[in-house]
Amino acid sequence: MMRFPWGLLGMGLLFVLLLASLAVMGDAAQNSARFEQVFLGLLVFHALVLLVLGTLIIHQFVRLIVQFRGGVPGSRLTLHLVMGFMLVAVLPVSVVYYFSFKFLNEGVDSWFDVRVDGALEDALELSRSSLDLRVRQLALETQEIMRQLQDVSEALVPLALNDVRAQMNAQELTLVGANNRIIASSTDSPIRRLPSPPGSEILLRMSPGQPFTRLEPQHDGTMVIRVVATAGDRRPGADSRILQGIYPVDPRMTALAVRVQDAFVDYREFAYLRGPIKQGFIFTMSLAFAISLMAALWAGLLVARRLVRPVTDLAEGTRLVASGDYSMRLAVGRDDELGFLVRSFNAMTRTLQEARQEAERNRRLLDAERAYLESVLQHLRSGVLALDGSLRLRTANAAACQILECDLRGGHNRPLTEFDQDCPLVTQFFEAIADVLERREPEWSREVVVFTRTGRKVLMTRAVWLPNLGNNRGLHAIVFDDMTEFLRAQRDAAWGEVARRLAHEIKNPLTPIQLSAERLSRRLGKTLEGPDREMLDRATRTIVQQVEAMKMLVNAFRDYAEAPRLALAPLDLNHLVRDVCELYVGENQPARLVLDLGTRVPDIRGDAGRLRQLLHNLIKNAMEAVQGRPEAEVRVATRVLQDGAGQRVELQVADNGPGIRPEFLERIFEPYTTDKPRGTGLGLAVAQKIVEEHGGIIECHNQPTGGAVFVIRIPVSHGGAATAAGEKRA
Amino acid sequence: MRGRSWALLAALWSLLLVWPASADAIEIRKADHLWQDEHRLLVRLHLDMDLPEVLLKALANGVGADFRTEVRLEYRRGLLGERTAAQGRQQVRLEYSALSRHYVVIDQGQQRLELAPTLGDALEVLARRLGRVIIELTPDTLRPDVQYSLATRVVLDHAALPLPLQWDARLRSASVQQLGWYRWPLE
Numbered sequence: 001m002m003r004f005p006w007g008l009l010g011m012g013l014l015f016v017l018l019l020a021s022l023a024v025m026g027d028a029a030q031n032s033a034r035f036e037q038v039f040l041g042l043l044v045f046h047a048l049v050l051l052v053l054g055t056l057i058i059h060q061f062v063r064l065i066v067q068f069r070g071g072v073p074g075s076r077l078t079l080h081l082v083m084g085f086m087l088v089a090v091l092p093v094s095v096v097y098y099f100s101f102k103f104l105n106e107g108v109d110s111w112f113d114v115r116v117d118g119a120l121e122d123a124l125e126l127s128r129s130s131l132d133l134r135v136r137q138l139a140l141e142t143q144e145i146m147r148q149l150q151d152v153s154e155a156l157v158p159l160a161l162n163d164v165r166a167q168m169n170a171q172e173l174t175l176v177g178a179n180n181r182i183i184a185s186s187t188d189s190p191i192r193r194l195p196s197p198p199g200s201e202i203l204l205r206m207s208p209g210q211p212f213t214r215l216e217p218q219h220d221g222t223m224v225i226r227v228v229a230t231a232g233d234r235r236p237g238a239d240s241r242i243l244q245g246i247y248p249v250d251p252r253m254t255a256l257a258v259r260v261q262d263a264f265v266d267y268r269e270f271a272y273l274r275g276p277i278k279q280g281f282i283f284t285m286s287l288a289f290a291i292s293l294m295a296a297l298w299a300g301l302l303v304a305r306r307l308v309r310p311v312t313d314l315a316e317g318t319r320l321v322a323s324g325d326y327s328m329r330l331a332v333g334r335d336d337e338l339g340f341l342v343r344s345f346n347a348m349t350r351t352l353q354e355a356r357q358e359a360e361r362n363r364r365l366l367d368a369e370r371a372y373l374e375s376v377l378q379h380l381r382s383g384v385l386a387l388d389g390s391l392r393l394r395t396a397n398a399a400a401c402q403i404l405e406c407d408l409r410g411g412h413n414r415p416l417t418e419f420d421q422d423c424p425l426v427t428q429f430f431e432a433i434a435d436v437l438e439r440r441e442p443e444w445s446r447e448v449v450v451f452t453r454t455g456r457k458v459l460m461t462r463a464v465w466l467p468n469l470g471n472n473r474g475l476h477a478i479v480f481d482d483m484t485e486f487l488r489a490q491r492d493a494a495w496g497e498v499a500r501r502l503a504h505e506i507k508n509p510l511t512p513i514q515l516s517a518e519r520l521s522r523r524l525g526k527t528l529e530g531p532d533r534e535m536l537d538r539a540t541r542t543i544v545q546q547v548e549a550m551k552m553l554v555n556a557f558r559d560y561a562e563a564p565r566l567a568l569a570p571l572d573l574n575h576l577v578r579d580v581c582e583l584y585v586g587e588n589q590p591a592r593l594v595l596d597l598g599t600r601v602p603d604i605r606g607d608a609g610r611l612r613q614l615l616h617n618l619i620k621n622a623m624e625a626v627q628g629r630p631e632a633e634v635r636v637a638t639r640v641l642q643d644g645a646g647q648r649v650e651l652q653v654a655d656n657g658p659g660i661r662p663e664f665l666e667r668i669f670e671p672y673t674t675d676k677p678r679g680t681g682l683g684l685a686v687a688q689k690i691v692e693e694h695g696g697i698i699e700c701h702n703q704p705t706g707g708a709v710f711v712i713r714i715p716v717s718h719g720g721a722a723t724a725a726g727e728k729r730a
Numbered sequence: 731m732r733g734r735s736w737a738l739l740a741a742l743w744s745l746l747l748v749w750p751a752s753a754d755a756i757e758i759r760k761a762d763h764l765w766q767d768e769h770r771l772l773v774r775l776h777l778d779m780d781l782p783e784v785l786l787k788a789l790a791n792g793v794g795a796d797f798r799t800e801v802r803l804e805y806r807r808g809l810l811g812e813r814t815a816a817q818g819r820q821q822v823r824l825e826y827s828a829l830s831r832h833y834v835v836i837d838q839g840q841q842r843l844e845l846a847p848t849l850g851d852a853l854e855v856l857a858r859r860l861g862r863v864i865i866e867l868t869p870d871t872l873r874p875d876v877q878y879s880l881a882t883r884v885v886l887d888h889a890a891l892p893l894p895l896q897w898d899a900r901l902r903s904a905s906v907q908q909l910g911w912y913r914w915p916l917e
Contacts, residue, residue, distance in 0.1 A: 124829070128831075201851075205847075214830065214832070215829060216843070217827055217829070218843070223830075257829055261827070261828050264792075264828055265792035266792075268792045269792045271791070272787065273892055276895055280893070
């Protein structure tokens with residue numbers, strides 16, 4: 001929005017007022033009466049204008065200097081502009097003032113010339129001389145008349161005066177006696193003029209024997225010559241009368257003399273007023289100079305501020321833009337280059353704001369996409385790793401952390417080789433795929449086997465090399481799945497199918513075989529004797545025994561392959577352990593059984609029969625493992641675990657036997673995995689199956705002190721209560 | 731900032747107010763009146779004509795000066811102040827005649843000239859002329875229940891001076907100081 005230029009309006013008004021006052025002053029300079037009327041007003045007005053302007057300028061200057069010292073944006077430029085305006089205004093005005101002053105001083109002086117002065121004085125003196133000549137002549141003539149009148153009787157004096165006056169062309173002749181008494185008088189116009197005796201000041205100034213003469217100007221512009229003469233005889237008794245004659249001066253001479261006198265007086269007056277004239281001019285000029293200068297300064301201040309305001313606004317706008325505020329819009333109040341600059345600035349900030357909003361939208365979209373991708377990645381059951389070209393970790397999802405048993409999310413931008421201490425699986429995994437990573441094969445897949453404390457893990461790994469990602473340093477996108485359980489389940493399913501087929505295909509003919517063998521023994525045993533009979537008995541017995549063995553094997557397979565039919569109920573595991581272990585306590589047992597049952601072990605939901613079978617399998621397996629060894633010992637322990645998976649009950653069955661050979665360790669729970677000459681190889685497989693039916697896990701590992709330990713962890717059933725107290729019994 | 735500006739303004743105004751005033755004046759030493767008849771009141775003033783140097787020099791250099799005696803017959807009218815019932819004035823011009831080498835005192839009212847050989851004589855004549863003013867009264871001018879007073883002053887007519895001299899007089903405050911009114915009761 002355009003600001004109203006109050007300053008310029010005020011300036012314009014003041015300028016108009018000044019022009020008006022100058023016009024009034026010019027008018028008054030032609031008219032004395034007008035000058036008398038307006039002088040004080042003009043003086044006060046101009047003083048007021050000067051004061052107002054001076055106050056405004058001082059105020060503006062002080063404000064500007066304070067702003068300059070305070071580092072206000074634009075103040076420096078304003079000050080420079082004002083100084084420039086001052087220079088531009090003061091210099092020419094000062095030059096004009098100086099030369100005007102000089103011209104006035106010398107010009108006014110040049111009006112007055114000594115020769116003119118002398119000439120005028122000479123002219124005046126000439127006029128005076130010629131008038132004096134006439135005055136002296138009239139004085140002599142008047143004295144002569146006075147002498148003539150001495151011999152005339154008083155009665156004839158009026159007639160004589162008339163004659164003489166007419167002869168002398170006088171305006172008036174008056175004969176005055178003692179005490180200034182008029183004896184006789186004659187005038188050229190008795191109606192217009194009354195005779196008057198000479199005044200006392202004339203009588204006092206009269207010298208004896210000398211006539212009094214005076215040139216007297218008249219109201220109508222003419223001049224007369226007054227002559228007062230005496231008889232000249234001052235002896236006692238002599239004639240004391242005086243004669244006053246008033247003679248007109250020749251009009252032409254009067255006009256010439258008056259003109260000379262006027263010129264002389266005017267010149268003298270002018271010469272006398274030379275100083276005041278110069279002072280008046282200089283005062284007026286100085287006043288105009290001061291007002292012009294102050295008006296120019298004030299105008300300079302206003303113009304500088306008006307010029308700098310857009311620059312100041314631009315500076316402030318630039319500062320705001322630099323601080324990230326693109327909403328700033330400057331007021332466009334002009335159509336010049338600065339206005340163009342302001343419009344360009346506004347267009348720039350608008351474009352920047354739109355670009356920023358667009359970038360913000362894109363960033364939000366990108367964040368949303370990233371969050372979506374992150375969410376998808378985190379919820380994937382497959383492990384996902386992203387490595388840059390220098391094999392530094394860029395991304396790892398939760399499944400990757402879980403599979404590799406390491407919190408990889410804290411190792412962002414960390415080389416995979418540096419995880420060896422905390423995360424052995426990561427190191428194994430990296431070593432297994434390092435060759436293809438370094439070759440940067442575009443796409444590959446590999447089955448990677450890593451070994452954990454509880455067994456091995458099979459990781460099905462697929463990866464691609466994306467050379468254009470990761471700031472053009474390339475990116476390995478690695479996806480892997482823990483196939484261990486899947487493979488195990490696959491094997492279990494295969495073995496189950498084998499078991500069912502065995503049970504179906506093998507068990508059915510076993511009974512006829514056994515019955516046939518027994519029938520052969522009964523029928524042929526009666527007919528044979530001696531060695532033949534012994535061979536038959538041995539053969540049929542062997543057949544029956546092997547059939548029994550095969551039945552047992554088939555039953556074992558059946559049990560393994562049968563779908564679980566669990567009768568779950570709250571179960572005190574310690575109680576069950578004690579019940580089972582009672583059977584393995586005695587002198588004829590191959591090992592000492594030690595119970596280490598934890599206190600406050602809560603109930604689990606379990607099938608007591610299946611768990612009893614589990615315990616029998618594990619304890620029997622342990623007893624067999626330590627049979628014949630000195631200090632043979634089997635330890636059964638229970639305890640409560642509280643970890644991230646919740647509350648679980650742990651059951652350990654450990655022995656101090658030779659341990660399990662490593663080649664068996666990784667597939668010890670697979671069917672037909674046994675190192676015993678007479679085992680079916682299904683005991684541990686069934687044990688694992690029972691544990692999994694209860695939602696638990698079973699692990700097996702060798703102890704550092706020797707011997708193997710089987711660890712079973714089963715979740716605690718809801719509502720389970722801890723046993724009152726644990727017990728430890730040998 | 732604003733306070734400083736106003737203080738400066740006040741200081742400049744104070745300077746303007748204490749500008750030196752003139753010391754010379756035309757003083758009325760005494761004034762009285764005389765009934766010439768029922769309708770003519772003659773006011774007589776005894777004056778001290780103390781003219782400033784600049785004016786005396788101006789007179790000597792041919793500049794004429796006009797003086798004016800103003801007389802008012804006043805009465806008081808409550809809060810409205812003084813009201814003028816009648817007034818009279820006497821205007822006299824003093825100039826120098828270079829041809830006759832005399833000062834000329836011209837009574838502007840009576841169209842009468844008087845010559846004086848010296849300035850002192852001229853001022854005496856001037857004082858005499860200025861010191862006699864006639865006030866013409868109509869029959870209903872004076873009311874018996876009203877107290878009247880006379881006020882008079884003698885002033886130099888600045889407007890009649892040449893402009894440069896007015897400038898000079900104004901700028902240097904060298905003009906004749908205009909005294910206040912001289913008052914006395916009408917009896």
